[in-house]
Amino acid sequence: MKPAPFRYVRAETTDEAVDALTREGDDAKVLAGGQSLVPALNMRLVRPGVLVDVNRVGELSGVARENGSLAVGATVRQADARLLAHPLLAEALPHVGHVVTRNRGTVCGSVAHADPAAELPLCLVLLGGTVRARGRGGTREISASDFFVSHFTTALEPGELVVETTWPLAQDDTGTGFCEVAQRRGDYALCMAGALARGEELRVAVGSVVDRPTLLDVDPERPGESAAAQVEPWGTVHASAAYLRHLVRVVVDRAVAQARTRAST
Amino acid sequence: MTEIAVTVNGRLYREAVEDRLLLSDFLRGRLGLTGTHVGCEHGVCGACTVRFDGVAARSCLLFAVQADGAEIVTVEGLARNGALTPLQEAFRSHHALQCGFCTPGILIAADELLSRGGPTSREEIVDLLSGHLCRCTGYTPIVDAIAEVAGA
Numbered sequence: 373m374k375p376a377p378f379r380y381v382r383a384e385t386t387d388e389a390v391d392a393l394t395r396e397g398d399d400a401k402v403l404a405g406g407q408s409l410v411p412a413l414n415m416r417l418v419r420p421g422v423l424v425d426v427n428r429v430g431e432l433s434g435v436a437r438e439n440g441s442l443a444v445g446a447t448v449r450q451a452d453a454r455l456l457a458h459p460l461l462a463e464a465l466p467h468v469g470h471v472v473t474r475n476r477g478t479v480c481g482s483v484a485h486a487d488p489a490a491e492l493p494l495c496l497v498l499l500g501g502t503v504r505a506r507g508r509g510g511t512r513e514i515s516a517s518d519f520f521v522s523h524f525t526t527a528l529e530p531g532e533l534v535v536e537t538t539w540p541l542a543q544d545d546t547g548t549g550f551c552e553v554a555q556r557r558g559d560y561a562l563c564m565a566g567a568l569a570r571g572e573e574l575r576v577a578v579g580s581v582v583d584r585p586t587l588l589d590v591d592p593e594r595p596g597e598s599a600a601a602q603v604e605p606w607g608t609v610h611a612s613a614a615y616l617r618h619l620v621r622v623v624v625d626r627a628v629a630q631a632r633t634r635a636s637t
Numbered sequence: 638m639t640e641i642a643v644t645v646n647g648r649l650y651r652e653a654v655e656d657r658l659l660l661s662d663f664l665r666g667r668l669g670l671t672g673t674h675v676g677c678e679h680g681v682c683g684a685c686t687v688r689f690d691g692v693a694a695r696s697c698l699l700f701a702v703q704a705d706g707a708e709i710v711t712v713e714g715l716a717r718n719g720a721l722t723p724l725q726e727a728f729r730s731h732h733a734l735q736c737g738f739c740t741p742g743i744l745i746a747a748d749e750l751l752s753r754g755g756p757t758s759r760e761e762i763v764d765l766l767s768g769h770l771c772r773c774t775g776y777t778p779i780v781d782a783i784a785e786v787a788g789a
Contacts, residue, residue: 373678380639380656380702403703410698411679414659423656425703470768472746473680475692476699557767 375413382425386506386535389426394508394531396422402533403427404447407469407477408485432535441501441538450474450482450492458539459634460499460548460566464491467550470558483519484534486526486584489560491552493520494579496537497587498548498566504536511535520584546570547634549627552580553619555610562611563619565599567627569635576624581605581616596625641705645670646714654701661685663701664711672712672741676770683769686742687711693749712741715748724748724786733782735773743769747783756787 383389393400399421401409412418426432432446435454442458451474456462461479468491469477482492483503496503496516503514505528519527528534542548552564561580568575574592579585581603591598605616638653645668652667659678664670664687676682678697685696688710715722724747727733734740746765756762762783766776783789 374659374662375657377655377657380700382702406698407680407695410700413657414678414697427703466764470683471750471765472683472686472693472695472768473698476689476694557764 373414373416375410376416376419378413378420379422380425381422383429386429386431386533389424389429389533390506390508390531392422392424393533396424397530400424402481402484404481405449405477406481407473408481408487426533437541438538441540443536443538444479446478446480446533446535448479450477450479452479455479458541460495460542460550461492461539463548463550464495464566467491467552467554467558467561467564473558480534480537483537484526484528486520486524487560488520488523488582488584489564489580491550491561491564491579494564494566494577494585495550496539497585498568498575498577499540499542501540502538503534504538505529505532506535507532516585517587522583542568543570545635547631547636549630549632549634551623551626551630553623563605563616563623565620565623565627567595567624567631569628569631571635574628574631576628578603578620578624581620590624590628595628596621596623599624639702639705641702643701643704643706644708646710652701656700656702658701659697660687660689660699660701660704660709661696663704664696664709667701670711670713674738674741676738681770682739683742683746684739686745686769688745688749691749691752693746710745712744715744722748724751724783727782727785728779731778731782731785733774733778739769739771743771743779747786751783751787756783756789758789759784762787762789 381392401420403423403425434445436443501516503519547569549567552561554561564579566577576590577587600617600621605613607613642651664673674684676684680695680698687696762780
């Protein structure tokens with residue numbers, strides 16, 4: 373498996389990257405960690421004419437605390453120890469791929485790729501985080517709930533580059549939880565859920581069994597059961613729809629229990 | 638074609654490469670370093686893992702053009718003057734390989750983890766190995782070999 377021919381453009385600055393993406397439009401793809409894009413290139417599932425490599429854009433490598441959030445730049449790897457300052461990221465990141473793929477894969481790349489079975493998009497939606505996208509017209513902020521449109525489809529316009537994602541840090545009285553079931557360690561989840569609890573407030577998001585990470589309005593007394601009643605999983609060769617619905621109940625209840633325990637300690 | 642200068646196992650190479658040439662194919666086909674194995678070519682099997690500027694990475698998910706200016710270590714770069722590293726010796730004494738296809742990637746990934754002070758537990762070794770497919774050993778001897786060197 374070898375990728376179809378493409379032209380490689382290495383950007384040294386954000387401006388250069390945005391210029392190249394604007395110039396090439398739909399025919400260009402951003403190359404960051406490449407842990408999802410390059411397999412798709414090798415299998416020729418995608419055949420962009422141009423790859424714009426942002427790995428050497430120094431200004432995109434930052435992690436900073438900003439207004440109660442962790443702001444994560446476009447080239448920050450999933451293995452970056454600075455991310456562990458965020459409790460939900462610390463919980464979810466070990467489920468993202470494997471040690472070696474996390475060395476290279478980026479947080480923002482996973483968000484931009486928008487796989488409905490990927491952990492980081494789910495966390496961003498649960499937290500109410502944002503995506504900062506830069507295009508020729510300037511930078512705009514897109515809320516996580518507006519960013520994810522459907523399978524591998526986001527609100528990004530051609531020519532826009534995700535420069536940063538922001539991950540709200542919970543207050544001390546807030547607890548978060550994450551739970552997933554996958555066939556093998558490091559695989560995409562068959563089903564996953566995140567929960568955020570603060571006093572009586574409860575927020576739940578599910579992934580994998582929906583076309584994008586989705587917030588659900590759950591009954592705080594029966595969170596798993598009420599979540600399972602709200603999704604319509606589609607069965608696959610690996611898991612029937614009925615089994616996936618069962619998993620929704622299990623992972624939601626586990627994530628909620630974890631979040632509530634952490635909120636009260 | 639793009640001109641790149643890349644250091645592999647301490648030796649500098651200058652080569653002109655096609656943009657789409659995978660780093661794994663560059664190492665094997667152009668430089669003749671066939672210790673880096675190519676299994677799945679989509680990042681799942683781990684056999685092609687090399688150190689890229691010190692960090693363990695899948696060479697089938699990198700392009701040779703990206704390696705311009707980089708320093709790469711392949712499995713051929715582990716032993717010095719023909720002397721196996723303690724990790725390689727442990728693989729031998731624990732029978733941690735049979736056909737040897739997965740071995741280069743596992744050696745590189747484990748070598749990186751050891752160089753960062755890990756792994757501190759067998760659990761951490763198992764987690765590392767989840768990214769490397771071995772169909773011969775059942776993994777236990779590999780865990781034993783790494784654990785011996787790590788003191789885990």
